[in-house]
Amino acid sequence: MYPQQQPYSSSSFGYASPVSPTHAPMHMIDPAAQAQISQLQQELQAAHARNNALQAQNRSMQPPPLPPQTSSSHSRLNEERRRRTDARNRVFCSTNRNGISSCAWHLTRNKPKEHAPRQAPSGFLNCGCSQKETLFEDSLARNGIGSVTAGEERVHPIIRRAMLAKLEQRYGYVDGDFEIDLRTGTWFQGQDPNTWEQTAQGQERARRR
Ligand SMILES: [Zn+2]
16 A cells, blocks of 8 residues: 655765766856766756655554553553553443343343343343443444433444444453553543543442442
């Protein structure tokens, strides 16, 4: 996908200090030679401009550089991701007073629940969706795929499940991948684990009232 490199390099021209092909003063050179020198200088300038444009294009097509991954920054991010996903599970996958948990899509539809109250297997909600799919539903909506507003259209569970499976298989997607700034290795605003833990605590306090 990258354009082919032109058969010259910037280092072969010496643009910084163009060297005249002769040491004789210009007025002593015959007109034909002067014309040739002028033409060569113009060609050099044009080649320089093309080379600069090509380098700028190459730079713009490259993905942003990843931050240097040290083992400590890697384990810090993994620990933050684990805390964040735990908190998000509390927010989106907890059972209500009737012992029922549901993703947002199934919550707005009166369909029979896949699992009886308090009988959902580990990792699943009563609606039949998995916890990962439910968190993915939220991440999709936050990234403009489906609405974030309750009651408005979310991605259909069958499509959502297929998308998640493909992303997991192809890119090793895990919850949080859409919310980390890859250039800095930090969370986008409002997406850090502390904020999610506060949201979970606030919701749990409200439920107990
Ligand atoms: Zn569901």
